[in-house]
Amino acid sequence: MTRPVGIAAYASRCALGNDDQQIDQALADGESAIGPLRGFDASAFGDTVAAQIWTEEDVDEDDPAIRILGPHGRILEHVVRRAYAAADLDQLPAERVGLYVGMGMVDAAVEDLVPAVAASRDADGELDLAKFFKGAYRLIHPLWPLSMLNNVAVGQIATDLDIRGDNLVLASDAVCGVRAILEAARAVREGIVDAAIAAGVSERVCPASLARRRVGVEGVQPMGEGGAALVLTNAVDGVALRLLGGATAHGPRDQRFASERAGEIALHQAGRSEARRLTDARTGVGDLGPGQAAFALARAAHDLAAGEVGLLTMDYDGSGMGPGAGALVVERPA
Amino acid sequence: MVVTGWGAVTPLGNDVESSFAAMREGRSGVRRVTRFDPTGLFCDIAGEVDDSAFWPLDEHGKQGGSAYRLARRAFEEATAGQLLAGIEDRFRIATIFGGHGHQPNEHEMAQLVACLDDDGRARADAVAALDDYQLSVFTRRQPDVVAALLAQEADARGPVAAIVSACAAGTQAIGEGLRLIRDGRADVVITGGAEPTLSYSGYLGFSILGALTRRYPAPEKASRPFDRRRNGFVIAEGAGVLILESLAHAKARGRTPLGEVLGYGDSADAYLITAMHPKGEGAIQAMRRAIDDAGLLPEHVDYVNAHGTSTPINDPTETMAAKAVFGERAYQVPMSSNKSMIGHTIGAAGALEAICTLRGMQEGVLLPTINQEAPDRKCDLDYVPNEAREMAHEVALSNSFGFGGQNGCLCLGSTP
Incomplete structure (x- = not known):
């Protein structure tokens, strides 16, 4: 017998706001989060813009937590903490709560190497690796x-x-956030844990990510030529999952979303080839993208009609290297 | 759930048989680093793979870099004999793989450092001017690239994921693969782990953290889990690949099981990212969950393949955890560490140790923990000291406790 898993709480943070209310309001007002890059001089990249999370707290270099968590880990912690509290997970035994995270690309903090490199320069100012290895490190x-x-x-x-x-x-393909939710829902459904937080966090917006945006070889330009097809964003979301009967609502805003949150989660991951198979099975319908395929498979797996779907979110790894797409469907309760 | 194929690349050999035979003889694969000049570092030894006979990667494979180079070799062994041929529905083959991708080498780090000013601020104009930050640099640093490339190589079109939980990654990958098959989401899973730890920044990083051994009379004496003179682990590179499928699926296509994955348990220490919980609570929970998941009791376990890193904290804590799980019987359950011979392969360790455990069951042999010379009163169990032991056994645990607090444990069984 299927044990439905519900979303007991969620929290998110993106360039539109640092909490759900701010984000909802900004979306309702039709605001755009995209603006000029901040934090470093990006003029050499042309008219580069990004949707950046930006608060003083995130860049406080004196904060000891930054050293361990990194900027991406810090914003991840913010939303996990909020989802955890809103779902009352502290009422459960610690060993009965799971944590599943899809994490975007993590860059080595190369700026931390600067003092060692500065002490390793030769007379011409070039990096002398022997000096570096023999003590400057x-x-x-x-x-x-x-x-x-x-x-x-x-x-x-x-x-x-x-x-x-x-x-x-x-890590670190674009589908790993959806997969984190899938694995968390499975663990709750199977009773491995009583509740779980599933979260996803993007990579940092930094010079390295800007450089990556432009990668490509002939015939493969995953981010578009010169990276023009991609606006860099950092964002983080977390959901708290419990068995449906155990899901709780908190406060007026939660009541507003209670019906969607109380739905069962149906998930499926599909790759490009799987999309091809669905297309083949529906000759004449036309090509399906991996995202459409994942959605179709998720609905089919849980016997959902389109009208029963309360919420759909999809991720697709567009780099040409990643594993495909995943769809998360939240069922609208009867 | 059974294993029908396996492949290994270790500092002692580039396949399962040569690696297992060397470990059975109690040989060490640890030597002075040759991949780069380690002069001046706290530690100058490692478990290096001899990759001189590896086929070069084609342009496609180069996108996966050094991690894929190791994994590809193990994958070729695991799928020898057209193991994955004849499976019509390729959408039912999943790939779940552990590891962390390629870490920056000297050239890449120098290149990036060149983009910083003297105050450590990024000079975006210098980054923008880089003309050799190519697609392969991007892709080989992605932890998921090995899984993606293996899936392409195998024409495996089911779910693909990369697990990045440091030392627990290989074990967690196998465990998640087990769950995928049980859930009916895949018939066959390509799983395991690969770790190219001897890129300069990876090695330097663990050295700076103080995790590596600093005092050793000779390289082969450096990794000494449970011995009183242990003082840190020896880092190593390697890869392990396993093919999982249900027993019914294997039989239906005429494949011979090599061993069984009976259960899986995992947990978080939630204590310190740099050290195990002092009472081993996370380790205890992972072991108990694995036994329970297998539908067994602690008294059914014949042997433990220890995480056994040779660090001052891990080994007595793992000993304490074993005592909590097995009670007084802990003294009768042999527990040995493969890392004493091949070093610590981080994300590949769980996969390699699962293979060694299952191979030992086939042979009725317990691999030894070498360098057992000075007893530690806090480590007083039977670690199969210095020499392999012939002993028929049918159920074993394989432990992996990750730097960062993630713990995984597999319950493994002999051929059903």
């Missing part, structure tokens, strides 16, 4: 390596919130 902060490990921020958040159940970190 000791100027690097001992916690710098944490910036290369995707899972450290998630481990720190589990520590801060005392979440001791399943802890899974997925």
Whole structure:
């Protein structure tokens, strides 16, 4: 027997706002989050814009948590903490709560290497690797390596919130956020945990991500020529999942969304080839994209008519390298 | 759920048989680093893979970089004999793989550093002027690129995911693969882990963190889990690939099971990202969950393939956890560490150790923990010291406890 999993709470943060109310209002007002890049001189990239999260708190270099969490981990913690609290997960045994995170590309904090590199220059100002290896590297902060490990921020958040159940970190294709929700819902449904937070966080907006935006070879320009097809964004979302009977609503705003939140989650992941198969099965319908295929499969798997779908969100890895697409469907209750 | 194919690349060999045979003899694969000049670093040894005989990657494969190079070799062994041929519905083959992708090498780091001013601020004009930040640099740093490329290589069109939980990644990948098949979302799963730790920044990072051993009379003596003179782990590179499928599926297509994955458990320490919970609570929970998931009891477990890193904290804590799980019987359950011989392959460790465990069941052999010379009163279990032991066994645990607090444990069984 299928045990329906409900969304007990959610939290999000993006360039439109630092909480759900701000984001909802901005969306209702038709605001755009896209603006000039901040934090570094991006003029050399031309008229580059981005949808950046920006608060003083996120860039406080004296905050010890930044060293462990990184900027992306810090905003991830904000939403996980809010979803956790709104769903009353602190009422459950710590080992019965899971944490599942899809995490975008994590860059080594190369700026932390500067003092060591400065001490390693030769007479011409070039980097002398022998000097670097033989001692200058000791100027690097001992916690710098944490910036290369995707899972450290998630481990720190589990520590801060005392979440001791399943802890899974997925990276870094565009579908990993949806997959995190899928795995969390499965764990709740199967009783591996009583509740779970599933979250996704994007990569940082930084010079490295701008450089990546422009990558490509002949015939493969995943971000469009010169990266023109992509506006960089950093954002984070988290949902708290519990068995449907255990989902709770909190406050007036939650009541407003109660019907959608109380629906069962149906998920499926589909790749480009799977989209092809669906298209083949529907000769004459035309090509389906992976996102459409994932949606169709999710509906079919849970026998949902289109009118029963309360909410649909889809992710698709457009890089040409990633695994495809995933769709999250929230059923509208009868 | 059974394993029908496996492949391994370790510092002791580039396939399962040579690696297992060397470990059975108690040999060490640890030596001075040759991949780059480690002079001046706190530690100058590692478990290096001899990749001189590897086929070069084609242009497509180069997008996966050093991680894919290791994984591809193990995958070729795991799927030898057209193992995945004849599976008509390729959408039922999933790929779940552990690891963290390629870490920046000296050239890439110098290139990026060149884009910073003296105050450490990014000079975007310099970044923008880079003319060799190519597609392959981007893709090989993506942790998911190995899974994506293996799926392409295998024509596996089902779910694909990369798990990035440091030392627990390989074990968690196998566990999640097990769950995929149980859930009916896949018939076959390509799983395991690969870790190219000897890129300069990866090695440097662990050295700076203080996690690596600093004092050793000789490289082969450096990794000494549970021994009183242990003082840190030896980092290593490697890859392990396993093919999972249900027993019924394997039988239907005439494939011979090599061993069984009976259960999986995982947990978070929620204590410190740099150290295990002092009472081993996360480790205990992962082990108990794996046993429970297998439908067994602790008294059914014959052997434990330990996480056994050779760090001062891990080994006594894992010992304590084993005592909590098995009670007084812990003294009768042998527990050994493959890392004493091949070092710590991080995201590949769980996969390699699962393979070693299952291979040991086939042979009725427990691999040893070498370098057991100075007993530690806090580590007083049977670690199969120094020499392999012949012992028929049918149920084993394989532990992986990740830097960051993620824990995974597999319950493995002999061929059904």
